[in-house]
Amino acid sequence: MTPSVDALAAGIRSGDRRSLARAITLVESTRDDDQALAAALLDDLVADAGGALRVGITGSPGVGKSTFIEAFGLHLVDEGHEVAVLAVDPSSQRTGGSILGDKTRMPGLASSPHAFIRPSPSGASLGGVARRTREALTLCEAFGHDVVIVETVGAGQAEGTVADLVDVFVLLVGPGGGDDLQGIKRGIMELADVVVVTKADGDLAGTARHTAADYRHALELLRPKAGADTAPVLACSSVARSGIAEVAATVVRLRSDWAASGRLAELRAGQATAWMWHDVEARLGDALRRSGGVRALAPELEARVADGSLSPTTAARRLVDAFWAETRGAPD
Amino acid sequence: MTPSVDALAAGIRSGDRRSLARAITLVESTRDDDQALAAALLDDLVADAGGALRVGITGSPGVGKSTFIEAFGLHLVDEGHEVAVLAVDPSSQRTGGSILGDKTRMPGLASSPHAFIRPSPSGASLGGVARRTREALTLCEAFGHDVVIVETVGAGQAEGTVADLVDVFVLLVGPGGGDDLQGIKRGIMELADVVVVTKADGDLAGTARHTAADYRHALELLRPKAGADTAPVLACSSVARSGIAEVAATVVRLRSDWAASGRLAELRAGQATAWMWHDVEARLGDALRRSGGVRALAPELEARVADGSLSPTTAARRLVDAFWAETRGAPD
Numbered sequence: 001m002t003p004s005v006d007a008l009a010a011g012i013r014s015g016d017r018r019s020l021a022r023a024i025t026l027v028e029s030t031r032d033d034d035q036a037l038a039a040a041l042l043d044d045l046v047a048d049a050g051g052a053l054r055v056g057i058t059g060s061p062g063v064g065k066s067t068f069i070e071a072f073g074l075h076l077v078d079e080g081h082e083v084a085v086l087a088v089d090p091s092s093q094r095t096g097g098s099i100l101g102d103k104t105r106m107p108g109l110a111s112s113p114h115a116f117i118r119p120s121p122s123g124a125s126l127g128g129v130a131r132r133t134r135e136a137l138t139l140c141e142a143f144g145h146d147v148v149i150v151e152t153v154g155a156g157q158a159e160g161t162v163a164d165l166v167d168v169f170v171l172l173v174g175p176g177g178g179d180d181l182q183g184i185k186r187g188i189m190e191l192a193d194v195v196v197v198t199k200a201d202g203d204l205a206g207t208a209r210h211t212a213a214d215y216r217h218a219l220e221l222l223r224p225k226a227g228a229d230t231a232p233v234l235a236c237s238s239v240a241r242s243g244i245a246e247v248a249a250t251v252v253r254l255r256s257d258w259a260a261s262g263r264l265a266e267l268r269a270g271q272a273t274a275w276m277w278h279d280v281e282a283r284l285g286d287a288l289r290r291s292g293g294v295r296a297l298a299p300e301l302e303a304r305v306a307d308g309s310l311s312p313t314t315a316a317r318r319l320v321d322a323f324w325a326e327t328r329g330a331p332d
Numbered sequence: 333m334t335p336s337v338d339a340l341a342a343g344i345r346s347g348d349r350r351s352l353a354r355a356i357t358l359v360e361s362t363r364d365d366d367q368a369l370a371a372a373l374l375d376d377l378v379a380d381a382g383g384a385l386r387v388g389i390t391g392s393p394g395v396g397k398s399t400f401i402e403a404f405g406l407h408l409v410d411e412g413h414e415v416a417v418l419a420v421d422p423s424s425q426r427t428g429g430s431i432l433g434d435k436t437r438m439p440g441l442a443s444s445p446h447a448f449i450r451p452s453p454s455g456a457s458l459g460g461v462a463r464r465t466r467e468a469l470t471l472c473e474a475f476g477h478d479v480v481i482v483e484t485v486g487a488g489q490a491e492g493t494v495a496d497l498v499d500v501f502v503l504l505v506g507p508g509g510g511d512d513l514q515g516i517k518r519g520i521m522e523l524a525d526v527v528v529v530t531k532a533d534g535d536l537a538g539t540a541r542h543t544a545a546d547y548r549h550a551l552e553l554l555r556p557k558a559g560a561d562t563a564p565v566l567a568c569s570s571v572a573r574s575g576i577a578e579v580a581a582t583v584v585r586l587r588s589d590w591a592a593s594g595r596l597a598e599l600r601a602g603q604a605t606a607w608m609w610h611d612v613e614a615r616l617g618d619a620l621r622r623s624g625g626v627r628a629l630a631p632e633l634e635a636r637v638a639d640g641s642l643s644p645t646t647a648a649r650r651l652v653d654a655f656w657a658e659t660r661g662a663p664d
Contacts, residue, residue, distance in 0.1 A: 042643045050640045135645065190522065218550040269638035276637045279648035284616040284655075305608045306601035308382045311374045313467065316611035323616075327659055 005037055009044045012143045017116065020143045027135040028121045030128075042135055049141035050268070052084075052148045053255050056162045059172030064198040066105040067238040068172055069151060073106070075244050077114045081147045084140040085109065088133050088152040088162055089120040116145065130161045134275060137165065163191045164271050167264060168251050170194045173215065175208035175235075192231050193254060195219070196247055201237035208235045293322035337369055341376045344475045349448065352475045359467040360453045362460075374467055381473035382600070384416075384480045385587050388494045391504030396530040398437040399570040400504055401483060405438070407576050409446045413479045416472040417441065420465050420484040420494055421452035448477065462493045466607060469497065495523045496603050499596060500583050502526045505547065507540035507567075524563050525586060527551070528579055533569035540567045625654035 003011070003022065011019025027038040057072075059065045073083045085106070109115040121132055133150060140148050152162045163169045171192035189195075195215050200208035212235045219230045232250050236243025258264040288294055297319060304310035335343070335354065343351025359370040389404075391397045405415045417438070441447040453464055465482060472480050484494045495501045503524035521527075527547050532540035544567045551562045564582050568575025590596040620626055629651060636642035 039643075039646055039649065043646050046643045047641060131645065135643075138643065214553055218553050221546055221550050268640070272637045272640070272644050273634050276634065276644040276647045276651075279645055280620065280651050281613055281617055283648060283652045284620065285613055288612065288616065302605050302608065305604045308600070308604070309379060311371075311378045311467075311470065312604050312608035313463065313611055314371055314375050315608045316615060317371065319608075319612050320615045324659075327656075 005040045005044065008041055009142075012045060012139060013048065015144055017143075020116065020139060021118075023139050024118055024132075024136045027139070028132050038135065042138055045142035046138060049138040052137075052141045052146050053168070053252065054137065054148050054150065054166040055251055056150045056152065056166035056169040057172065058152045058162065058169070059198070063172045063174045064238055065151065065172055068196070068198055068236070069149060070106040070108055071236075071238040071241055071244045072248060073109045073115055073147075073149060074112070075241075075248050076147050077109075077112055079248070082114050082116075082145045083109070083112075083147045083149065084116045084118070084137075084143075084145040085149045085151060086118050086133050086136050086140070087120040088129050088150060116140065116143075130165070131279070133162075134165055160191065164274065167255050167258070167267065168193045170196060170247070170251065172196050172198050173211070175199050175204045175211045189219070194247070194250055195231050195233045196243075197233070197235040198238065200235035200243060201240045205237075211235075287327075288319070288323050291323050291326050293326045294319055297322055337372045337376065340373055341474075344377060344471060345380065347476055349475075352448065352471060353450075355471050356450055356464075356468045359471070360464050370467065374470055377474040378470060381470040384469075384473045384478050385500070385584065386469065386480050386482065386498040387583055388482045388484065388498035388501040389504065390484045390494065390501070391530070392506075395504045395506045396570055397483065397504055400528070400530055400568070401481060402438040402440055403568075403570040403573055403576045404580060405441045405447055405479075405481060406444070407573075407580050408479050409441075409444055411580070414446050414448075414477045415441070415444075415479045415481065416448045416450070416469075416475075416477040417481045417483060418450050418465050418468050418472070419452040420461055420482060448472065448475075462497070463611070465494075466497055492523065496606065499587050499590070499599065500525045502528060502579070502583065504528050504530050505543070507531050507536045507543045521551075526579070526582055527563055527565045529565070529567040530570065532567035532575060533572045537569075543567075619659075620651070620655050623655050623658050625658045626651050629654055 003019070008019050008023050008026070012023060023038075023041060026034055026041065029035065029038070057065065057069060059068075069085060073085060076083050104110075106117060110117055118136060120129060137148050137150070150162050150166055169191055171189065171194070173195060175197055195212075197208045197212045197215070200212075212233045215233045216230075219233065232254075234243060234247050234250060236247055238244065255264065258267070301310065301315040301318060305312050305315045335351070340351050340355050340358070344355060355370075355373060358366055358373065361367065361370070389397065389401060391400075401417060405417060408415050436442075438449060442449055450468060452461060469480050469482070482494050482498055501523055503521065503526070505527060507529055527544075529540045529544045529547070532544075544565045547565045548562075551565065564586075566575060566579050566582060568579055570576065587596065590599065633642065633647040633650060637644050637647045
């Protein structure tokens with residue numbers, strides 16, 4: 001049985017990990033009554049949130065994301081931080097449960113009393129994962145985590161969404177350049193606040209340095225404004241634990257510069273209001289897609305729009321008309 | 333007085349430029365009765381559309397966009413094409429009327445019987461401009477234009493929207509590299525199917541060649557997949573008319589390759605259905621923002637979400653609840 005909202009809120013404020021885990025399960029639930037409880041809990045805790053350094057980390061499979069997060073997170077724990085890791089993977093269908101997977105791939109963090117790892121909820125859409133992650137982040141901040149790492153797989157639509165959740169967005173790339181961006185979505189590079197070349201050790205140390213210089217040059221060329229800052233490019237080795245402290249110091253410095261300049265407050269206010277309107281649209285869209293009239297019409301209209309025999313505008317008007325007729329409970 | 337839908341459709345099919353201009357004015361109108369006529373007209377003509385090569389062209393102010401489009405458009409006219417130029421500029425507030433402006437900045441195209449220039453509608457939102465441009469494009473295709481150039485200013489949100497309207501997206505950059513990307517939005521570079529370095533003449537010819545090589549290197553590094561095609565990078569001079577034929581040939585070749593491989597049909601079907609759902613959401617969003625209950629609530633909720641005292645999810649639920657209560661004509 002789920003404890004009451006008051007008990008969960010008190011548990012989270014007192015630093016009880018089990019309350020935090022249960023509260024995240026509650027926000028992940030799609031049941032209407034759970035959603036109402038989750039909303040009440042978030043309303044209670046929202047004023048306690050906002051204090052963490054929120055770091056997004058992305059990179060394609062094979063780039064060494066897990067070992068990087070393990071090294072980066074443990075470094076932050078050693079410096080006295082309380083670290084949460086939230087995974088965002090809308091395609092997550094790992095067999096055997098992803099909790100085991102996440103605990104295995106980050107063993108040091110998984111066993112640290114100062115770290116909390118939460119895998120991606122399975123079976124949810126990107127919108128659902130994004131909402132849960134935004135809410136879990138609030139819960140972790142209220143709990144007392146002062147660093148929240150949001151990890152994404154780097155292969156899909158999720159990166160833009162994660163960039164809209166965090167203060168600093170870190171892109172991991174492998175040594176060797178372009179080939180290691182295989183699978184990375186167009187536009188990710190330009191979302192990055194910091195680029196980190198991984199595996200800068202042993203035989204690959206020279207290649208990694210070279211790759212970092214290449215990225216520096218490419219980002220300089222692509223910078224949005226003359227004179228504007230470009231994303232720092234660093235190299236590190238998660239295995240040798242070299243360069244990790246520099247990455248952490250860079251992320252912390254960017255965030256504190258932005259806090260001092262007002263950019264952080266502006267960024268977060270913009271993220272929150274954008275999310276509010278985004279959520280409004282998603283709720284309206286959900287209601288529309290649940291409508292029987294829309295479901296009856298949509299397949300044929302979509303096919304005709306795709307083959308060019310019907311204008312998208314007309315199809316949209318018909319769908320919305322069908323929705324209004326049903327919502328108002330009367331033919332139009 | 334506006335002619336009937338049948339008369340406009342017949343006029344457009346017979347190649348009457350005045351009918352085309354009037355029809356575009358009709359689709360730009362925000363009056364409900366005009367919108368109904370525009371919808372009927374588009375439904376009548378949509379089966380005649382789809383035949384043009386749709387080219388998006390963007391670049392920041394000062395890059396020589398007008399002189400490039402003039403040279404590029406006249407080259408296509410010389411090759412026997414019928415060319416339309418549609419401008420997309422949601423911020424357009426040019427004094428004296430932008431028609432005069434567009435005709436002055438592209439005098440050769442403006443006086444050609446084989447070219448049609450239509451400036452951006454003024455005072456419309458990006459969504460409004462995008463809808464009008466998509467519909468004007470349909471009208472131009474039904475009229476018989478086999479090349480439609482969609483021009484955007486390169487400084488805002490419009491580029492992604494234009495990329496979703498066209499077959500081939502061309503980014504113009506000035507010689508000298510990064511400094512000329514001033515004002516270009518993050519992510520534009522990676523939307524480009526072709527990059528063209530302008531002003532490759534006189535003293536700048538060497539710099540332009542160098543810049544083109546730099547972009548080739550940067551794009552190679554940023555390509556989404558190993559082995560995937562990278563955007564061709566060309567250099568041209570609009571004044572000396574050198575390199576223009578190569579740009580045109582490259583655009584035509586890309587489009588015909590994509591037509592042969594099925595990528596074009598897939599791209600367009602995806603663009604059209606995405607637009608349908610986008611338009612559905614926009615219509616729902618418009619209805620919500622017009623709602624008195626929402627308008628009364630939104631400012632306070634938005635302020636509380638921005639300052640972190642209310643969760644965005646809760647604010648969204650309250651806005652949607654207020655909207656449903658009003659739509660259903662009953663308190664919830």
